[in-house]
Amino acid sequence: MFPKGTKRKFSDSGDEPAAGGEDVNQPSSVAVRMLSSYSLQRQSLLDMSLIKLQLCHMLVEPNLCRSVLIANTVRQIQEEMTQDGTWQIMTQALSAANAAAQCSADRLVATEVLCRQTEATQGEQVLKPFPAVGSEGCPAEEEVVVEGEGGVTMSTVSPQAPTSYLPGTFGMDPCWEEENGEDEEEDEDSEECGSGSEEGDSDRLVEDSRTAEQVFGTFEIKNPAPSPDPALEELFSDVDASYYDLDTVLTGMQSAPKMGPYDLLESLSSHGPSPLSSSTSCRSDLNELDHIMEIIVGS
Amino acid sequence: MAGAGGGSNDVQWCFSQVKGAIDDDVAEADIISTVEFNHSGELLATGDKGGRVVIFQQEIENKSQPQCRSEYNVYSTFQSHEPEFDYLKSLEIEEKINKIRWLPQKNAAQFLLSTNDKTIKLWKISERDKRPEGYNLKEEDGRYIDPNTVTALRVPVFRPMDLMVEASPRRVFANAHTYHINSISINSDHETYLSADDLRINLWHQEITDRSFNIVDIKPANMEELTEVITAAEFHPHQCNTFVYSSSKGTIRLCDMRASALCDTHSKLFEEPEDPSNRSFFSEIISSISDVKFSHNGRYMMTRDYLSVKIWDLNMESRPVETYQVHEYLRNKLCSLYENDCIFDKFECCWNGNDSVVMTGSYNNFFRMFDRGQRRDVTLEASREGSKPQQVLKPRKVCADGKRKKDEISVDSLDFNKKILHTAWHPQDNVIAVATTNNLYIFQDKVN
Numbered sequence: 001m002f003p004k005g006t007k008r009k010f011s012d013s014g015d016e017p018a019a020g021g022e023d024v025n026q027p028s029s030v031a032v033r034m035l036s037s038y039s040l041q042r043q044s045l046l047d048m049s050l051i052k053l054q055l056c057h058m059l060v061e062p063n064l065c066r067s068v069l070i071a072n073t074v075r076q077i078q079e080e081m082t083q084d085g086t087w088q089i090m091t092q093a094l095s096a097a098n099a100a101a102q103c104s105a106d107r108l109v110a111t112e113v114l115c116r117q118t119e120a121t122q123g124e125q126v127l128k129p130f131p132a133v134g135s136e137g138c139p140a141e142e143e144v145v146v147e148g149e150g151g152v153t154m155s156t157v158s159p160q161a162p163t164s165y166l167p168g169t170f171g172m173d174p175c176w177e178e179e180n181g182e183d184e185e186e187d188e189d190s191e192e193c194g195s196g197s198e199e200g201d202s203d204r205l206v207e208d209s210r211t212a213e214q215v216f217g218t219f220e221i222k223n224p225a226p227s228p229d230p231a232l233e234e235l236f237s238d239v240d241a242s243y244y245d246l247d248t249v250l251t252g253m254q255s256a257p258k259m260g261p262y263d264l265l266e267s268l269s270s271h272g273p274s275p276l277s278s279s280t281s282c283r284s285d286l287n288e289l290d291h292i293m294e295i296i297v298g299s
Numbered sequence: 300m301a302g303a304g305g306g307s308n309d310v311q312w313c314f315s316q317v318k319g320a321i322d323d324d325v326a327e328a329d330i331i332s333t334v335e336f337n338h339s340g341e342l343l344a345t346g347d348k349g350g351r352v353v354i355f356q357q358e359i360e361n362k363s364q365p366q367c368r369s370e371y372n373v374y375s376t377f378q379s380h381e382p383e384f385d386y387l388k389s390l391e392i393e394e395k396i397n398k399i400r401w402l403p404q405k406n407a408a409q410f411l412l413s414t415n416d417k418t419i420k421l422w423k424i425s426e427r428d429k430r431p432e433g434y435n436l437k438e439e440d441g442r443y444i445d446p447n448t449v450t451a452l453r454v455p456v457f458r459p460m461d462l463m464v465e466a467s468p469r470r471v472f473a474n475a476h477t478y479h480i481n482s483i484s485i486n487s488d489h490e491t492y493l494s495a496d497d498l499r500i501n502l503w504h505q506e507i508t509d510r511s512f513n514i515v516d517i518k519p520a521n522m523e524e525l526t527e528v529i530t531a532a533e534f535h536p537h538q539c540n541t542f543v544y545s546s547s548k549g550t551i552r553l554c555d556m557r558a559s560a561l562c563d564t565h566s567k568l569f570e571e572p573e574d575p576s577n578r579s580f581f582s583e584i585i586s587s588i589s590d591v592k593f594s595h596n597g598r599y600m601m602t603r604d605y606l607s608v609k610i611w612d613l614n615m616e617s618r619p620v621e622t623y624q625v626h627e628y629l630r631n632k633l634c635s636l637y638e639n640d641c642i643f644d645k646f647e648c649c650w651n652g653n654d655s656v657v658m659t660g661s662y663n664n665f666f667r668m669f670d671r672g673q674r675r676d677v678t679l680e681a682s683r684e685g686s687k688p689q690q691v692l693k694p695r696k697v698c699a700d701g702k703r704k705k706d707e708i709s710v711d712s713l714d715f716n717k718k719i720l721h722t723a724w725h726p727q728d729n730v731i732a733v734a735t736t737n738n739l740y741i742f743q744d745k746v747n
Contacts, residue, residue, distance in 0.1 A: 041634075045580060048638060060391050061416075064478055064497040065528045065547050066643045069584045072526055076580055293387075 039086065042077055049074045310729055311745040312692045314685055316370055318345075318355070319738035321683070331734040333721055337401040337409065340725040343371055343732055344411060345739055346396025350380040352413055352466075354424065371741055375424055377466040380415040392417050398483050400492070402505075410469070412492065416479040419494055421470035421505065429457040475501050475511045482532045488539040495532035495544060498525075502556075514562045515544060515554065530645075531591045538597065541566075545602060549586030553613065569600075569611050571618045581633040581642065589645035594654040595726075601657055603648040606630060608659050608669065623669040623676065626661050628699035628710045641715050651724045660719025663708065664735050665695055681719060681733045681740040691745060 049070050081087040320329060328349025335344050343355040356374035383392040394415055402410040408425040433455040436444050478496035485492040493514070494501050500515035515532075519525050528547045535541035540556045552565035573582060585605035593600045599620075602609050606627060609619035625646075629636060636642040641662075648659040660666045661678070669676045678695045685692055698707040721734040729744035 042580075045634070045637075052640075060393055061388075061479070063643070065530060065587070066640075068525060068528050069547055069587060069643070072583055073580055075526075076583070 042081070046074060046077045046081075049077070312679060312729075312731075312742045313745045314687065314690045314692065314740070315730070315743045316741040317683070317686050317738055318353075318371075318373075318741075325737045329737040331721060331737060331739060332395050332397060333399050334723045334732050334734050334739065335399045335401060335411075336723050336725055336732070337411075338403055338726060340727055340730065342374065342401070342409060343723070343741075344399045344401070345732075345734065346379065346399050346413060347737075348393075348395040350378055350382070350394030350396060350415065352377055352379045352396060352399065352411075352422070354464075375464040375466050377422070379413045379420060379422065379468075380418065383417070397480055400483050400485050402485060403489060405489075412483050412485065414480050414483050414494065417473065417476055419472040419480070419483060419503075420468050421472070422466050423469045424464060424466045427463045427465060428459060428461075430460045431455045432458045470505070470508050472503055472508050472511070475503075481530060482544075484532060484534040484542065486534045486539050487537050491539075493532060493534060493542060495529050497528040500529065500532050500542075500544060500562075512560070514556065514560070516561065516563060517546075530588050533591055533593055533600075536593050536595060536597045543591055543593070543600060545588035545591040547587040548583060549588055549604060551588065551591060551600070551602060551611065567613070567616050569616045569619075571609070577630070579633065581637060584637070584642055585633065590647040592648060592650060594650050595652065596654055599654065601648055601650065603646050603659055605642060605644075605646075608648055608657060610657070610671070621671060623657070623667075625659055625667050626665075626697070628697055629662075632710065636715070639715065641718075644718055645720060646718075647721050649722055649724045651729070652727045658722050658724060658731065660722055660733070662715050662718050663697075663713040664717040664719055665697075666719045666722055666733055679742075681735050681738075681742075686740075689745070692742065 052070050053067060053074070078087065081090070319331075320326075328347060328351075330348040331345050332348055333344075333346040336342070337344070341357050343357075345353050345355075347353075352375075353373060354375045355371035357371050358369045379396055380394040382394040384390075385392055392415065396413050397415060399411055399413045402412065402421075404410075408423050411422050411424070413420055413422060432439065433453050435449055435452055435455075436446060438444060472494070476494065476496040476499070478498050480494055480496045482495040483492060484495075490506075491502055491504050494503065494511075495515075498516065498518040499513055501511040502514045503511045515529070517527065517529060526548075530545050530547055532542060532544035535543075541553060542556070543551055543553045545551045549570065551569040553567040553569070554562035555566045556562060558564070558566060573586070588602045588604050590603040591600055598613060600611050600613060602611065602619075603625075606629060607625055608623045610621040610623075612620045633642060646660050648657060650657055655672050656668055656670050658666060658668045664681045665678050666681065667676060667678050678697070679692045680695050696704075696707045697713065698704065698709050701709075703709050717735060719733055719735060723732045725731065731742050733740045733742065
């Protein structure tokens, strides 16, 4: 355990800093060891949390409380890492490393994702449908990413934009958006909302997301192409796949609203599509679409 | 061995009964998910993961055997909820019974509310111990008699029959919750009740199923900003306008329905400031409140978070008046408990009849009782080993450091799969029901 006075401690028994027989002339090495041990633990906690968020029970909607608590933990770690400056160092280091060589096998999925990401930077990015698991805050399932139809890139932490913190950019927006019958609408709505709220940061987010993705390995939500992708429509032509698409706005998506399902709902609703720039009107449309879907479902 | 109990005498807890399968292989559907005594204590209901409700009834005390108090025997079993499939989301809706709440008895029948993640049902449990006999046109077995053969008329009479207990669903309250229902609570006005999910609380009238009023909504406009969910809610036992709800951030809000239709603004906010010396990445998770219960007298409420039980005076919002550590030895293990998800376990808590003792569960099939008056606590175990009739339960002790004494258990030997999440206390007597994974233990105080 860390000695008292250390700001944070969470280690289990087993991670004892080697304080005992250290040479007093080298107190800094002890401190460094402690700090790096702490950083390692923090990093492993971050990884663990991201795994937890990703691996959700597919059949039943996951526990929202648990997801929120894990997301808050990730956010907390992220904040601390950002304050430490560790965050920037890590993202830079990883981007450098990745630029040079292959990723190691144990980050296989990430490699897949990353490679695809870099290959498809021109815009042929296919959005992989994600089992959004009832939209309860669960980003991509591992298996989905491995199949490799497309990666998922987390929008990165932008220290200047706390609202776009990673947990938020997990795709939790559409994930937690769990209105009845909203599966199809939630994609474009989230899309709209996402672009709405992050238009300002979009460029920065696009850039950052490429580094963030490397940090987050398998949990990356791909940054979708700016232009509407015909593949998207193909995806959404399949009802089952549509609401799997995490497609979080949070990654600073700027693409146009998806075609098929949105049009369908649009025809049901008397309102036109909400302007991309307004997340609030997007929200009200969302509510109306909710309402309509509830009526349909209710009957 | 002294135990914690109400009153000045030491209560010794004895094993009374255990219900459920003996084998270690636990069928998923048999996992007990809720336990609740009715208002008289005569009936004890359990709900399980398979959507079934089993009600036990206390037999009339056997006067000739004063040693043993009456036993609980199965009274009724019925399938309350079935698994459903939400076609729009391609997700299953679990049939697991999250909560059962008994309605106050108004007539011969008993009523209870049971809920799964999405739907609340009102069940009527009624007895039938007589049946009509002597129909003119029908034989006893139901065959019809040819009217032409009837020569005399008689009046059918009611004759006693073997007791039959029937459970029938009287109301189904559905489609009001987008998120998972975690609590239901019946109002003292005997007309309304509330149901709470992760983000909203709805008010229902017991008779009306197609309409409910939303009284709390903490869903943010932008779901990205979601950082807090509702974890439990309860009506005040006497004030029909007052209810509380707890959150995943360790706060409790008391709301007055007279203040406004939508109670998003609380009347009182109960929150204890964080202890900076215990700060860690897990602080928020372990502060998340898993259960909130008003005391019977309505002056206090109790909250359960991961490591402790806190008693709050409704008149003081700044901090609890009492705090009891349930298993402080787990504080050093939070990382492991996070890894295996145990840190998200939702333990419940309960008061005894006169609010002098509180009880909650822990791991390794341990449960804890805290005597508020005598400032004593005890750890007991619900296990088959201690289950000889009238066997007095031996207090258990967990050793946090390496120096384990005889009969103590070290933290590393605790079985985290054996958790007691649900406990209930008889409203008047010292009879408790403790649910392990798939067994229900009933303990009573030793009758001398």
